[in-house]
Amino acid sequence: MNERLMPNIDSMEVDRTSIAKLLSFDSRMTVSHNTAEIIPKASWQDKSHAFARWMCTPLGACIAIYGLNVVAWGGMLFLLMCNAAPAMCHPSCDSLDSSRRIWIEIDSQILNALFCVTGFGLAPWRIRDLYQWFFWRLGWSEASRRKGFTRLAEIHKNWFLKSQEPSELPISTQQNCPAAEQATPTPLWKMDVVVWGNILNTVFQICLAACMWAMNRFDRPSWTTGLFVGLACVVAGVAGILMWLEKKRAKKASEHPGALLLIPRATQPITPGGKSGNYTSIKPEL
Template sequence: MSSNERLARNLSVPINPNPNSASQPSDKPSSWKAFRQTACFKYTKYTLIIIYALNIVAWGGMLFLILVGAANNTMPDEQTRKTWIEIDSQILNALFCVTGIGLIPWRVRDLYQIYREKHRHKVLHRHSYTDDLRWIRIIIWTDIANSLFQIGMAVCMWSMDMYKRPSWLVGLFVGLGCVSGMFSGLARFFLGKRTKKRTKAEQDHANIIDGNGSEV
């Protein structure tokens, strides 16, 4: 079964026989969709993403240097190093909460729609890197797990004192959060590459067949 046939099968939804109950699509896009297509929105989005990534790199790099002892010359006092470790950790935790907790409504929406046949076509359009429902379910559940791990991390960081907070518990949530986030991102990347490669091969095959048919 080709990818086009598989996608058509996944996108098939029951049609309501009553035309009066079906909402008529509007040719005019909504104001929000129109705004998302503007250059202002795109530049603003990319700028915020760059600022977000640079903050993670900067504060994460500073935390790494302190932990490996590279900042001992500038921070000879152990209490100063512990204070800055706590500051860096809290800032990084807040940055990760932006995606881990901030995206919960959209992740829950995907989880609901992937198990509702009448809404499944919406998830397939959003997760266009693959047409395999099994992989989409795995990735959606991985995103949900990432949000749960981030909530656990936030609870540890914001409800416990830095001197009483169990380091193993923080390390557990950090590790699980990083693994789930990396798995989701890498799965999207490799599945997207495989889908593009397969689509290109099918298009080339179709072009060859069309070319041979026109010659005949």
């Protein structure tokens, strides 16, 4: 190592200490070419204010009202099933003429109607995804299969990371490609699970609605309601959780923690370069 680097050992220790203090701050790094920008994480007050503003939008208000209804009527049904109100068990808790059984039927019909909002309301988009899935998996030609998969990946681009060949992309596009697209591609079987989970949720909801509307509470078998509600919730939950995990993974891959940018520089000899906090790395001469 060149002897002119020896007097800088003390300054190197000071600089490493400063960098260690900088890394102790809870912040996120975003990179644009050769520059790094520190963006502090939003506090819970900012998140709550953003959520309140979203609640004031038409979509947010509708989703909030829908969710509150599901929670309220679902909670009431749970309490009735647990015999939380003994006064309603007259002449007995299992009597079809008791207030408990009547309100169980009312709650079940209301919850069925609420589930139909999503099961039937999202059916056109789910059928579209299934249509593209058939092109992808059962297409006669390679071009049709590729077209179906490309369309599905574009529809679900908020959570699905499609693998891209470098030779198929222009040089300028590869340089500006975000880090999320450079992460590990999403396994293809997850697209199958999401498409079929969503379409099966609609199918099970149709079966539930047919049982609830075609038969009265005296003739309807009790197992039909529990079976179709459980199946519809399971398939929708699996698809939703899978999309949430993949979206979280893509978001994590797109972030650049400050430690990944600053630690390699700290391992090299560095000297102050100009103003405080501005450091320039020096390559040792052999």
